[in-house]
Amino acid sequence: MKIQKYTNTVSSFAGVSFVNYTFNKIGLSQLIDNELGSRVKYAGYSYSDIIRNMTNVFLSGGDVIEDIGTHLKAHLKDIPNNNVPSPDTVLRGLKELSTENTSYESKAGLSYNFNINKNLNLLNLKSLLLTNQLEVGKCYDFDYDNQITANKKYDAKQTYKKNKGYFPGVATIGNNIVYIENRDGNANVKFKQADTLKNAFELLKSQGISINRSRMDAGSYSREIIDVVDENSKLFYIRANKSNSVFEQILQIEEWEKIELNYQTYQVASILFTQFNEDKKYRLVIMRENTSNNQLDAFTQDTFKYRTILTNDWESTEKQIIEYYNNRGASEKIFDVMNNDFGWKRMPFSFLNQNNSFMIITAMIKNFYSYFVAQVAKTFKNIKTNTRLKRFIFRFISVAGKWVYQGRRWILKLYTKQPYEELLI
Numbered sequence: 001m002k003i004q005k006y007t008n009t010v011s012s013f014a015g016v017s018f019v020n021y022t023f024n025k026i027g028l029s030q031l032i033d034n035e036l037g038s039r040v041k042y043a044g045y046s047y048s049d050i051i052r053n054m055t056n057v058f059l060s061g062g063d064v065i066e067d068i069g070t071h072l073k074a075h076l077k078d079i080p081n082n083n084v085p086s087p088d089t090v091l092r093g094l095k096e097l098s099t100e101n102t103s104y105e106s107k108a109g110l111s112y113n114f115n116i117n118k119n120l121n122l123l124n125l126k127s128l129l130l131t132n133q134l135e136v137g138k139c140y141d142f143d144y145d146n147q148i149t150a151n152k153k154y155d156a157k158q159t160y161k162k163n164k165g166y167f168p169g170v171a172t173i174g175n176n177i178v179y180i181e182n183r184d185g186n187a188n189v190k191f192k193q194a195d196t197l198k199n200a201f202e203l204l205k206s207q208g209i210s211i212n213r214s215r216m217d218a219g220s221y222s223r224e225i226i227d228v229v230d231e232n233s234k235l236f237y238i239r240a241n242k243s244n245s246v247f248e249q250i251l252q253i254e255e256w257e258k259i260e261l262n263y264q265t266y267q268v269a270s271i272l273f274t275q276f277n278e279d280k281k282y283r284l285v286i287m288r289e290n291t292s293n294n295q296l297d298a299f300t301q302d303t304f305k306y307r308t309i310l311t312n313d314w315e316s317t318e319k320q321i322i323e324y325y326n327n328r329g330a331s332e333k334i335f336d337v338m339n340n341d342f343g344w345k346r347m348p349f350s351f352l353n354q355n356n357s358f359m360i361i362t363a364m365i366k367n368f369y370s371y372f373v374a375q376v377a378k379t380f381k382n383i384k385t386n387t388r389l390k391r392f393i394f395r396f397i398s399v400a401g402k403w404v405y406q407g408r409r410w411i412l413k414l415y416t417k418q419p420y421e422e423l424l425i
Contacts, residue, residue, distance in 0.1 A: 010415075013060045013075045014401025017412055018423055020079050022372055023052050031130055035123045036097065045085040050093040053084055055365045059372075061393045064346050065090050078403050080410040091348060098357040104192055112187040113155070115356040116199060121179050124364040125207055131371040133176055136208035140173045142233065143328055144197060144216050146189050147335045154350035157186040166352060168359065169193065171200045172334055175370055175386075177363040179203060182356035189219035194228045201232035213237065215328045221310065223276040230280070230312060237325045240284060240308040245275065247300050250286055259319045261326075264289070268318035273310060285309045285321050334366075341389040342366045379422045 023029060029048035036047040056076055057067050066087045068076070076084045085093070097120060101113040128134040148159045149166045156164040167187055171179040179200035183192075197220075201211065214233040220226070221241050229236045240246070249271050256267035266289050273284040288304040296303060309325050316324070338344040342362040347355045373392055374385045382395050401414040414420055 009074070009078060010400055010402045011075045011078055012400055013072065013397055014412065014414055015397035015399045015420070016056050016060050016075065017079050017401070017403075018376075018420065019056055019059050019372060019397075020052065020082055021424070022375065023055060023368070027130060028052075028127060028368065031126060032123065035126065036119070039093070039096065045083055045089055045093070047093060047097070049083045049085055050090050051361060051364070053082075054090060054361065055368060058342055058362070058365055059369060059389070059393070060397055061390070063343055065343075065348055080403060094357045094361065095349070095354050097361075098354045101353050106188075106191060112184045112191065113352055114184075114187075114192060114196075115182040115353040117180075117353075117356055117360060118199075118203070120357060120360040120364075121203055122207075124360055124367065125178060125203060125209075127364055128176055128178065128367055129207060131368070133367065133371055134173065134178075134207075134209055137210075139210045139212040139234070141213045141215065142178075142204075142211045143172045144200070144214070144220065145170060145172075145332060145335075146183075146193075146219055147332075148185065149339070149344055149347070151347055153347065153352075153355065155184075155352050157184045159185040166355070168356075169196045170334070170363075171197075173209075175334070176367045177334060177338075178209075180356065180360050180363060182352050182359060184352070190222050190225065193220060194222075194224045197225065197228050197232070201228070205232075213324075215325060217328070226276055226310070235311065235313045237309055237311045237313070237321060239325070240310045242306070242308075246273075246284065246308070247306075249284075250306065251300060253286070256288075257318065259322075261319070261322065267304075268322070270318060280312070281314075283311050283314055285311060285318050287318070287322055337388070338362065338366060376423065379419050 029052060032048040032051055033046050039046060053068060053076060054065065057072055060072055062072055068090065069087045073084060076082055099115065099117045101115050103111055103113050105111050129136065146167055146169045148161055149168060150163045151165045156166065159165050159167060165185045166182050167185045168180055168182045170177060181196045211233045212235065214229045214236040216238045218239040218241050220238050226238060253269045253271065256269050259266055259268055266287050268287050271284050273282040286306060286308050288306045291303050291305050294303045300306065309321060311321055313321060342365060344359060347358055349355045349358065369389065373383065373387055376396055377383050377385045380396065383392060399414055399416045401412055404411050404413060
């Protein structure tokens with residue numbers, strides 16, 4: 001085997017140039033600088049430079065900000081007019097965008113830190129409007145969840161899973177993250193969740209976004225939280241916790257309807273639920289199935305396994321409500337995407353508030369990726385709108401190419417037969 005070396009620069013990540021091109025073309029750079037303002041005079045890089053290059057890093061397969069300097073700097077500098085900051089500059093910029101924590105005290109006298117960053121959440125929301133992933137005046141379905149992000153940062157607290165980390169609350173619409181509040185890892189999931197949801201709903205409302213249906217797990221099952229959700233949604237679906245009083249009602253049910261879900265047979269029924277508010281005619285949808293080991297249920301003293309959903313939807317059938325609620329698993333996959341594709345598994349800072357800035361910015365990057373991959377999927381047959389980042393990098397970003405200056409303009413020469421040129425139309 002004979003080897004010849006060429007000193008002319010050829011990038012193996014030439015596809016990232018189209019990321020950069022689209023980021024600027026749709027006006028995202030301008031939006032960032034308009035919303036966040038200018039940095040101090042001595043700073044050589046704008047916030048759009050910082051966020052655009054973070055986008056380039058993650059969409060090129062990097063998983064930490066340091067990859068700008070260690071692996072991708074040469075490739076990013078080859079892109080004409082692309083100001084590439086150092087990792088330290090990126091980190092300083094993210095710190096500048098952080099806000100002070102808000103400390104709350106529980107009834108037991110325990111103190112918990114929350115971080116509310118309205119400016120960055122608003123920027124993220126406006127970026128979704130800019131790309132038409134959300135549209136003013138439209139009604140959307142809203143999901144909310146709290147998930148442990150395990151880490152050993154300086155201010156990480158012991159979680160209920162016996163590891164250290166944070167416990168952020170994340171709201172999504174479809175495949176897009178629309179709101180994030182970071183919180184101490186040891187905070188109870190229901191503690192101040194009503195306030196978090198108010199903040200999310202109010203921000204959406206301020207941008208002309210209405211909510212049709214809200215869907216949440218049992219961590220949102222409390223009167224205070226349900227009052228907020230009911231006030232800000234046409235319909236809601238929340239997994240209910242077990243209680244003696246509820247199961248006393250369930251045991252009075254005489255007629256159960258049989259349904260089939262995922263090739264399994266269940267029994268379903270509904271009852272009126274007024275325990276949280278006598279004036280509200282909520283509906284409790286119950287689903288039960290026989291246990292395989294004939295073990296008695298602690299509440300009902302029978303061999304059925306029960307699941308319940310609280311809702312204000314009296315029009316849909318029990319099966320329709322259960323199927324809709326079960327589809328919330330798709331929203332939970334976002335945490336896997338953020339952890340493994342967009343850096344949440346390796347957050348850069350030692351403090352909760354600074355890491356919240358990082359989380360919101362990377363959520364914005366993930367939302368932009370969803371927009372960008374949808375555009376690419378129109379042209380590239382081997383890429384779909386739901387293609388995960390790793391596969392996208394192999395099939396789009398990893399293409400050999402180089403920038404050359406000819407005829408008083410820059411030309412990107414690519415070594416491929418794929419229709420990249422169609423993305424510029």
